[in-house]
C-alpha cells in the first residue's frame with residue numbers, strides 16, 4: 501500500500517486515483533488529500549488536516565501514521581474521513597509558507613490576494629471540503645468534525661492547546677469532551693472571525709472545529725513522538741468510533757478568551773513582547789504590547805497573556821493575540 505506522506509512529498513502524480521483495502525475504500529481528492537470511507541454506514545464525517553503550515557511537521561507525521569494503520573487494516577475505520585496535508589510545496593522546503601500564509605485565506609479571503617499557489621490551494625481545499633461534507637451527508641452522516649493540527653513557532657507555557665473559532669451556536673459538548681480527553685492543557689476561544697481553516701469549516705459547514713497546537717515546530721524527523729501519545733490515542737478513538745480515553749493530564753483544562761487581536765497594519769509596526777517570551781506569558785495592565793503610526797496596543801485588563809507574538813507578519817495580518825482567563 502502507498503504512503504500518503506512520501507507520495508505527497510515526491511510531487512509525483514498518483515498512479516492509482518482510487519482503490520480498496522480489505523476494510524475500506526480510498527480516493528485521492530487532490531495532492532496530499534485522501535478520502536477514506538468505511539463499507540458500513542456511519543454517523544460522523546471527520547476532516548483532519550495538518551501541514552497547512554509547511555514547517556509544522558509533527559502533526560503531519562502523526563496523521564500519516566494513522567492513515568497507514570487504516571490502510572493496512574491494523575485499525576478499523578468507523579467514520580467517513582478526509583485527510584488533508586495542506587501545503588505540500590511549503591512542506592518540501594520546511595517553511596511556514598511559500599508566498600503567503602494560507603491560514604489567513606479561507607472563507608474566500610484568498611480572492612483579496614494577488615493569485616499564487618497558496619491562494620489556489622486554499623480555494624481547492626474549500627471546494628474539496630464542501631464536496632466531502634455534502635457527499636457524507638448524502639451517505640447518511642449526521643455529525644461533522646474538523647481538527648486542524650499545528651505546532652507553534654515559540655515554546656508555550658501550556659504545551660498543548662486548542663483554538664476554537666468564533667461561532668454563534670453553542671460549542672458541541674461532544675467536541676469539548678474529546679478535546680479534554682485528548683489531554684490539551686488549554687482552550688482559547690476566538691472572539692472575532694478569521695481566515696483560518698477551522699473558522700471556515702465551522703462557519704460554512706457548521707462543523708465542530710478546533711485548531712490544535714501540539715508543541716513546537718521542528719523539521720521532519722526531529723519530532724519526539726512520545727509527546728503526542730494522548731492526542732494520537734484521541735485521534736484513534738475518533739476515527740475508529742471507540743470510547744474516549746481517560747484524561748491523563750495532571751491539571752484541568754484552562755479556558756481563555758481572546759481580548760485583543762494585535763494587527764500589523766503599518767510599516768512602522770513595533771512589537772514589544774520579548775523574543776524569548778513563551779506563549780501564555782502574562783503582562784500587566786498598561787504594558788505597551790505594540791505600536792505603529794496612529795495606534796498603540798496596551799494591556800487593558802489587570803493581566804493579559806500573549807499568544808503567537810510575531811512582528812514579521814505581512815501587513816494587515818495578526819501579529820499576536822492577547823487573552824484573559826475565563
Ligand SMILES: O=C(O)CCC(=O)N[C@@H](CCC(=O)O)C(=O)O
Nearest residue numbers: 603650652653654663696711808
Ligand atoms: O506559533 C505561531 O506563531 C503560529 C502557530 C499557528 O500556526 N497557529 C495558527 C492558529 C490558528 C487559529 O487561530 O485558529 C495560525 O496562526 O494560523
Ligand SMILES: [Zn+2]
Nearest residue numbers: 553556650651
Ligand atoms: Zn500553524
